Amino acid sequence: MACLLALSSSCRKDNKNTEEQINGNLKESIESENGITYKLFKNKDATVFKGILVMGSGNNENNPTAGSLDGAAETDLCRKAAEGGYAAAIVQYRKTPGNANAESWNTSARMIGEDYDKCIVAISGKYGIDKTKSVVGGFSFASYMLFSDISANATLSYCKGVLAACGGSGAWNAQNFKIPIYAINCSGNNEGEYYGKSLYDQIPANSPVKAKSEGVTDNTCNTHCGGSWTDKMYAKMVSWLI
Numbered sequence: 001m002a003c004l005l006a007l008s009s010s011c012r013k014d015n016k017n018t019e020e021q022i023n024g025n026l027k028e029s030i031e032s033e034n035g036i037t038y039k040l041f042k043n044k045d046a047t048v049f050k051g052i053l054v055m056g057s058g059n060n061e062n063n064p065t066a067g068s069l070d071g072a073a074e075t076d077l078c079r080k081a082a083e084g085g086y087a088a089a090i091v092q093y094r095k096t097p098g099n100a101n102a103e104s105w106n107t108s109a110r111m112i113g114e115d116y117d118k119c120i121v122a123i124s125g126k127y128g129i130d131k132t133k134s135v136v137g138g139f140s141f142a143s144y145m146l147f148s149d150i151s152a153n154a155t156l157s158y159c160k161g162v163l164a165a166c167g168g169s170g171a172w173n174a175q176n177f178k179i180p181i182y183a184i185n186c187s188g189n190n191e192g193e194y195y196g197k198s199l200y201d202q203i204p205a206n207s208p209v210k211a212k213s214e215g216v217t218d219n220t221c222n223t224h225c226g227g228s229w230t231d232k233m234y235a236k237m238v239s240w241l242i
Contacts, residue, residue: 033122038089039069041082051133051241053081053088056142067093076230091119113149143167151176160240163233166225168195174202180212182236188222
């Protein structure tokens, strides 16, 4: 009786799902599977999906927290992907050591890559989607971490590409990217020596990921993460998942 009166989430049979809402044709839910929590976006009536998109939030690289599930840019892109027939998610990656030194930076990148992988595997298993039909992406901190992870580790090597907004990386990383990248940044040199078009230019011509990669430096903005890039990032994701 108390359960019926309270209508609380603790009375649900599936306590893995902590929040769910319907926005038009989309269902948005926070799910915990495979040791990871993520916010999923999908068409509320869909049973078949074209692929998987997993995005990650920015953070304070000096003292990062767990990844946020509520970023506006990540939400906009995930909603557009869900409307297009994909299963999209924002991953709540773990709190990492940050970037105090090279070791902590590399550890952070590895942890981020592992958490994206856990999220993809969870969605793939739960919704019957081939995990190789997946794209990962992020803004700012998450982009930096993904650039590092896909050059040093093979955890996400099955993915079709990385959508990376307002992040940067180094020449060595670009020479060792294991999957294609889409790097998009404002002008103004906010993300270090190599970002956007200049990062793409560092990928060797004979790299197997070069042809499907792209770098864009947006001259309509000159601040960190100051552009509006949902449509551009979505279009690149679609091209990878055809």
